[in-house]
Amino acid sequence: xxxxxxEDFLKEAKKNDNFRTLRNIVxxxxxxxxxxxxxxxxxxxxxxxxxxxxxxxxxxSTKWVNKYGAGSxxxxxxxxxxxxxxxxxxxxxxxxxxxxxLIFGSGFLANSGMIPALAGHGTEVFADKLNxxxxxxxxxxxxxxxxxxxxxxxxxxxxxxEKSAGSSRKLIVDETIFSMDGDMxxxxxxxxxxxxxxxxxxxxxxxxxxLFGARGEGLANPSACDIAMGTFxxxxxxxxxxxxxxxxxxxxxxxxxxxxxYSTALPPAVCGAISAALKIVQSPESxxxxxxxxxxxxxxxxSLQELGFDTGESSSHIIPVVLGSSETTxxxxxxxxxxxxxxxxxxxxxxxxxxxxxxxxxxxxxTEEDMALLIKKFKEIKEKIS
Ligand SMILES: Cc1ncc(COP(=O)(O)O)c(C=O)c1O
Numbered sequence: 001x002x003x004x005x006x007e008d009f010l011k012e013a014k015k016n017d018n019f020r021t022l023r024n025i026v027x028x029x030x031x032x033x034x035x036x037x038x039x040x041x042x043x044x045x046x047x048x049x050x051x052x053x054x055x056x057x058x059x060x061s062t063k064w065v066n067k068y069g070a071g072s073x074x075x076x077x078x079x080x081x082x083x084x085x086x087x088x089x090x091x092x093x094x095x096x097x098x099x100x101x102l103i104f105g106s107g108f109l110a111n112s113g114m115i116p117a118l119a120g121h122g123t124e125v126f127a128d129k130l131n132x133x134x135x136x137x138x139x140x141x142x143x144x145x146x147x148x149x150x151x152x153x154x155x156x157x158x159x160x161x162e163k164s165a166g167s168s169r170k171l172i173v174d175e176t177i178f179s180m181d182g183d184m185x186x187x188x189x190x191x192x193x194x195x196x197x198x199x200x201x202x203x204x205x206x207x208x209x210x211l212f213g214a215r216g217e218g219l220a221n222p223s224a225c226d227i228a229m230g231t232f233x234x235x236x237x238x239x240x241x242x243x244x245x246x247x248x249x250x251x252x253x254x255x256x257x258x259x260x261x262y263s264t265a266l267p268p269a270v271c272g273a274i275s276a277a278l279k280i281v282q283s284p285e286s287x288x289x290x291x292x293x294x295x296x297x298x299x300x301x302x303s304l305q306e307l308g309f310d311t312g313e314s315s316s317h318i319i320p321v322v323l324g325s326s327e328t329t330x331x332x333x334x335x336x337x338x339x340x341x342x343x344x345x346x347x348x349x350x351x352x353x354x355x356x357x358x359x360x361x362x363x364x365x366x367t368e369e370d371m372a373l374l375i376k377k378f379k380e381i382k383e384k385i386s
Contacts, residue, residue, distance in 0.1 A: 115139055118200060132179050
């Protein structure tokens with residue numbers, strides 16, 4: 001059957017250079033892959049520490065699949081929970097310095113489940129304008145009244161809270177590091193505001209987990225917020241997500257969060273990978289790797305700025321090069337691809353109209369030569385597009 005609205009949607013996306021296609025990829029490491037038949041240096045992966053290929057992660061994942069099987073059978077409330085999963089949650093809680101932790105199938109499931117569980121009818125939900133789509137999905141799925149404050153503008157957040165309708169419950173939803181901009185929120189400021197207005201503070205630390213803090217515990221400290229959510233799908237190299245919170249909140253989510261209750265538990269192979277990655281990120285060697293990674297990112301950022309590129313407010317390993325139009329963005333992304341470098345173009349609706357960009361992610365295994373090559377190619381493309 002043919003539907004006009006689908007045809008119109010696809011036509012419009014193509015007309016605006018916003019039509020997306022799936023690229024074929026053969027991954028070798030966080031650094032190298034074959035993309036659509038071309039061997040490329042990868043500057044687009046979120047595998048920031050290269051753990052997806054770490055031998056300990058693969059070995060532990062294999063051990064768990066051999067011991068527990070390929071699937072977990074059902075939701076943990078239906079078939080019960082393997083003791084290894086509960087031990088893993090205790091390890092996560094310890095890592096985060098929280099009373100308890102709960103594992104979710106993915107970051108998207110965690111955000112789209114916990115937020116509606118917290119924001120029932122009559123709740124006002126205050127969210128940063130640039131929050132990730134999964135957080136927005138959670139806000140929209142909730143029965144709460146969804147309000148957005150200007151990006152990283154805590155003054156605007158306070159204004160909205162002051163004007164608040166006197167609701168019995170308030171929820172602030174924010175990220176620690178913004179996935180498409182690489183800038184950071186003011187966690188301390190958010191904590192103060194949440195306390196002042198008696199609001200629940202929910203922080204998504206997907207891009208901070210494993211990369212910040214003395215033991216890689218991230219930027220969302222459970223003593224500063226009520227729910228520190230993070231993922232295992234980025235720096236921790238595999239898949240899944242966690243909430244670090246109080247024991248009471250954990251019980252609450254087990255009893256009220258649809259994406260936990262009605263979704264099959266993560267497969268054992270993934271939990272084994274998470275378990276090994278957690279040990280690695282807490283090691284002293286990882287601490288040195290984290291410091292070196294941020295230094296490498298800072299150097300790249302200043303080189304790009306010297307070339308006249310707009311890297312926004314980035315202060316992390318995620319560096320956007322904001323180019324404006326989708327057309328220029330895709331031209332730049334194609335140029336890099338033709339030079340065997342994967343630098344993905346990010347277009348609306350993922351980012352606001354007029355703010356299309358290529359998003360560079362620096363990881364621990366990029367070499368000095370990789371960084372020099374990337375800068376050299378940016379120099380070349382600058383001349384072509386200016
Ligand atoms: C800030 C943020 N939250 C949540 C998610 C979703 O996590 P996952 O990929 O594990 O579903 C992402 C992934 O891109 C993200 O960037």
